[in-house]
Amino acid sequence: MEKRINWKDYGSLFGLVGIGLAMGLLSDRFLSLGNLVNIARQVSINAIIAMGMTLVVITGGIDLSVGSLVALSGCAGILSMAATGSDGLGLAAGLAVGSGAGLVTGLFVAYCGIPPFIATLAMLTVARGGALVMTAGQPIVRFDSPYRWIGEGNLLGVPAPILIMALVLGLTYFLLRRTPLGSYIYATGGNEEAARLSGIKVARVKSFVYLLSGLYCGIGGMVLAARLGSAQPNTGEGFELDAIAAVVLGGTSLMGGKGKLWGTMVGVFIIGVLNNGFNLLNVSPFFQLIAKGCVIILAVLLDQALKR
Amino acid sequence: MSECPSGGPGPESRPAPALEMRGIVKAYPGVLALDGVDFDLLPGEVHGLVGENGAGKSTLLKILSGAIQADGGQVLVDGRPVSIAGPRGSQELGIAVIYQEFSLVPQLDVAQNIFLGLESRVGSGLVLDRGRMRREARGVLDQLRCDLDPRRVVAGLSVAEKQFVEIARALARRSRIVLMDEPSAPLSDKDVGALFDTIRTLKAGGVTIVYVSHRMEELFEITDRLSVLRDGRLVGTRATAGTGMAEVVRMMVGREISEHYPKERRPPGEAILELANVGGFEGIPLVVRRSEVVGLAGLVGAGRTELARRAFGADPRRFERVTWKGSPARPGSPAEAIGMGIGMVPEDRKEQGLVLGMSLRENVTLPILDRLFRGYGMDRAGQRRIAGEQVRRLGIQTPSIEQAVLRLSGGNQQKVVLAKWLARECELLILDEPTRGIDVGAKLEMYTIMNELTRQGKAVLMISSDLPELIAMSDRIYVMRDQRILAEYPGGSADQETIMTCIAREGA
Numbered sequence: 001m002e003k004r005i006n007w008k009d010y011g012s013l014f015g016l017v018g019i020g021l022a023m024g025l026l027s028d029r030f031l032s033l034g035n036l037v038n039i040a041r042q043v044s045i046n047a048i049i050a051m052g053m054t055l056v057v058i059t060g061g062i063d064l065s066v067g068s069l070v071a072l073s074g075c076a077g078i079l080s081m082a083a084t085g086s087d088g089l090g091l092a093a094g095l096a097v098g099s100g101a102g103l104v105t106g107l108f109v110a111y112c113g114i115p116p117f118i119a120t121l122a123m124l125t126v127a128r129g130g131a132l133v134m135t136a137g138q139p140i141v142r143f144d145s146p147y148r149w150i151g152e153g154n155l156l157g158v159p160a161p162i163l164i165m166a167l168v169l170g171l172t173y174f175l176l177r178r179t180p181l182g183s184y185i186y187a188t189g190g191n192e193e194a195a196r197l198s199g200i201k202v203a204r205v206k207s208f209v210y211l212l213s214g215l216y217c218g219i220g221g222m223v224l225a226a227r228l229g230s231a232q233p234n235t236g237e238g239f240e241l242d243a244i245a246a247v248v249l250g251g252t253s254l255m256g257g258k259g260k261l262w263g264t265m266v267g268v269f270i271i272g273v274l275n276n277g278f279n280l281l282n283v284s285p286f287f288q289l290i291a292k293g294c295v296i297i298l299a300v301l302l303d304q305a306l307k308r
Numbered sequence: 309m310s311e312c313p314s315g316g317p318g319p320e321s322r323p324a325p326a327l328e329m330r331g332i333v334k335a336y337p338g339v340l341a342l343d344g345v346d347f348d349l350l351p352g353e354v355h356g357l358v359g360e361n362g363a364g365k366s367t368l369l370k371i372l373s374g375a376i377q378a379d380g381g382q383v384l385v386d387g388r389p390v391s392i393a394g395p396r397g398s399q400e401l402g403i404a405v406i407y408q409e410f411s412l413v414p415q416l417d418v419a420q421n422i423f424l425g426l427e428s429r430v431g432s433g434l435v436l437d438r439g440r441m442r443r444e445a446r447g448v449l450d451q452l453r454c455d456l457d458p459r460r461v462v463a464g465l466s467v468a469e470k471q472f473v474e475i476a477r478a479l480a481r482r483s484r485i486v487l488m489d490e491p492s493a494p495l496s497d498k499d500v501g502a503l504f505d506t507i508r509t510l511k512a513g514g515v516t517i518v519y520v521s522h523r524m525e526e527l528f529e530i531t532d533r534l535s536v537l538r539d540g541r542l543v544g545t546r547a548t549a550g551t552g553m554a555e556v557v558r559m560m561v562g563r564e565i566s567e568h569y570p571k572e573r574r575p576p577g578e579a580i581l582e583l584a585n586v587g588g589f590e591g592i593p594l595v596v597r598r599s600e601v602v603g604l605a606g607l608v609g610a611g612r613t614e615l616a617r618r619a620f621g622a623d624p625r626r627f628e629r630v631t632w633k634g635s636p637a638r639p640g641s642p643a644e645a646i647g648m649g650i651g652m653v654p655e656d657r658k659e660q661g662l663v664l665g666m667s668l669r670e671n672v673t674l675p676i677l678d679r680l681f682r683g684y685g686m687d688r689a690g691q692r693r694i695a696g697e698q699v700r701r702l703g704i705q706t707p708s709i710e711q712a713v714l715r716l717s718g719g720n721q722q723k724v725v726l727a728k729w730l731a732r733e734c735e736l737l738i739l740d741e742p743t744r745g746i747d748v749g750a751k752l753e754m755y756t757i758m759n760e761l762t763r764q765g766k767a768v769l770m771i772s773s774d775l776p777e778l779i780a781m782s783d784r785i786y787v788m789r790d791q792r793i794l795a796e797y798p799g800g801s802a803d804q805e806t807i808m809t810c811i812a813r814e815g816a
Contacts, residue, residue, distance in 0.1 A: 174685065178684075178685030178686050179681060179685070179686065180677035180678050180680070180681050180686070183670060183674070183677050183686075184677070186663070186666065186670075187663045187666065187670075187674055190663035190664070190665050190666055191659070191660075191662065191663040191664065193659060193660050194659070194660055194661055194662055194663050195663065195674070196622070196641075196642055197620075197622060197642050197652060197654055197660055197661070198642070198646075198674040198675045198728060199642050199643040199645075199646035199647075199675050200643070200674070201641070201643050257663070257665050257666075258665060
């Protein structure tokens with residue numbers, strides 16, 4: 001319709017391309033097809049989690065519990081596989097545990113008025129504790145089993161985690177842009193009172209986004225376990241920071257009401273490209289942390305400068 | 309009507325004003341908040357400032373406090389022109405504002421709060437001299453005849469005590485002009501008495517006080533003069549003694565019915581909404597019939613908005629038992645009320661009516677999105693068609709339906725809020741101050757839509773502080789005061805003075 005392309009909206013995309021080209025100049029291996037596919041596979045779990053995070057952040061909330069939920073659902077899933085002998089039931093259990101934990105957080109946020117920061121911080125420690133309790137602190141190995149396809153397999157040469165990421169992206173995009181619920185998510189974050197007075201059940205909307213974030217952690221947790229061939233109760237620490245960083249790099253406002261999925265995907269890839277490129281260049285992992293933080297600040301400054 | 313610009317003695321016999329405002333203008337996008345206001349304060353007087361919400365009182369206070377700058381006009385202090393560039397500049401001129409929301413630091417004690425930002429005056433400026441600070445605070449509180457202990461932490465104080473601390477703070481800054489915004493609103497009757505004693509003490513010390521309030525009795529008890537604002541203009545200033553409440557109310561809400569109201573009258577249909585025991589009181593039940601516009605008159609705080617919000621299920625856990633189309637109902641949430649067929653254009657379009665960052669299309673269709681969903685996705689074409697229809701029907705001026713409502717003028721924003729409910733085809737539409745802060749043309753279009761609705765057999769419940777508008781556009785009018793419905797009048801022919809007397813409690 002009357003949509004003009006506003007290049008100022010694409011600051012983060014230019015940033016990604018710029019970083020990519022710089023890495024390409026510094027390392028001849030970086031721009032090879034094999035490496036690019038590798039990057040996409042490496043970022044897939046963060047991408048899935050960050051998409052749920054984007055929805056939560058658009059409602060004006062935040063989900064700090066994602067890393068712990070990845071561990072909790074992964075452990076619950078693999079343990080269920082061992083207990084039932086069925087990979088399918090185990091996968092379902094992993095997703096159910098992630099969704100259930102997310103729903104609990106969401107109910108506290110939506111119906112008890114607990115600030116999202118607090119509610120999800122509490123879930124962060126509860127879920128981590130739960131994962132440690134159910135595994136007695138030990139990794140649960142499940143090596144030769146068909147479920148590992150979702151982490152290791154590929155279809156026509158495309159690694160399964162990338163396919164799953166694409167599927168989640170497609171479904172989330174449909175939900176956000178093509179259903180009333182998607183509009184309610186934006187409206188709740190944009191002006192909760194106006195949304196409520198328009199007949200939107202904002203408490204349900206809020207509960208739902210935390211449930212979905214939990215479900216996506218469940219998916220991420222199962223993919224990660226499949227990739228490693230084991231569920232680790234200590235996995236996923238710091239995932240929330242990468243997910244939030246990706247959301248912010250993608251231009252989603254932490255105040256709520258604004259945000260785009262593709263922006264988050266660009267943010268996910270900025271982080272992935274930095275990690276991958278630094279590794280190819282043999283940059284010390286300690287220094288990488290510093291560089292990542294600086295890039296985040298620079299990217300947001302650039303974004304603000306462009307929008308002014 | 310020509311209002312006499314000021315009451316009391318003529319200019320020759322008056323002392324020089326402590327503060328004067330001349331031709332103050334302040335515009336916000338789409339609204340002229342202050343339109344050439346002349347206003348003066350005499351030294352040592354208590355000056356009441358009244359007007360309905362949106363009349364411009366808070367804009368005026370904000371200009372004096374330096375929170376915002378006027379677009380035009382002049383402020384003079386002691387006859388000298390000054391520019392109030394910011395809060396600091398305002399303080400240096402000896403002006404202090406006491407807002408309804410206190411600006412105290414809860415974790416600090418009374419003395420620290422009184423001297424916040426002035427530490428160097430009661431000590432070295434590097435290390436707090438708490439003993440001296442407390443002694444000086446004691447002195448300030450004594451001036452106010454207040455026996456509050458300066459060592460108490462503010463978080464543990466009552467509302468009235470916090471207000472004392474705010475006033476003491478103004479005094480410690482040697483403020484000569486203290487502006488109080490609805491100071492009595494959070495206080496009990498007993499505390500209001502204490503506040504008045506404090507005001508009299510300040511006045512005796514030569515301090516000028518501006519007292520903003522909606523409560524007529526208080527204004528008549530404490531003020532020396534009263535200024536009335538309406539629609540960004542100063543209607544007039546009167547000496548309180550010798551002025552009647554009804555006259556002030558008339559200045560606030562009344563106006564000669566000179567404008568053209570295109571009211572169409574038609575025979576009412578069956579009752580659609582009935583409310584008994586409004587606000588928990590026995591009294592006149594509220595009835596709204598099809599093809600009828602029912603007006604709710606009253607001052608701010610009379611309970612009109614509360615009544616409307618409860619009928620719409622907007623206040624959680626405060627249900628109103630209503631009779632809807634003859635059967636009992638109890639809307640527990642706006643979603644339920646909307647499901648029944650009720651829509652509401654709320655009082656504050658920006659805070660309650662619109663998601664400002666969203667486009668016109670998205671805002672208009674927000675209440676009907678569930679109907680626009682097809683299995684494969686949203687019916688975008690339908691959404692655009694509905695938004696486009698409403699833009700044409702209401703004459704909304706916008707470059708496109710994709711425009712963020714943030715960028716529309718006030719009148720057009722209000723039309724978008726209305727469009728939401730027209731798109732939903734509600735059977736009863738509640739309009740809370742639908743024409744506040746919008747231009748004459750947009751008002752007229754609002755009235756036309758009301759006619760259109762009643763022609764379709766729909767009902768309208770309208771709250772308005774613009775009495776001529778309410779009288780002209782309503783078929784019947786209920787007057788509210790203190791959360792009760794006190795009287796019912798026919799619209800159109802009703803006499804302004806009668807209704808105003810009822811609103812103002814005079815003769816009750």
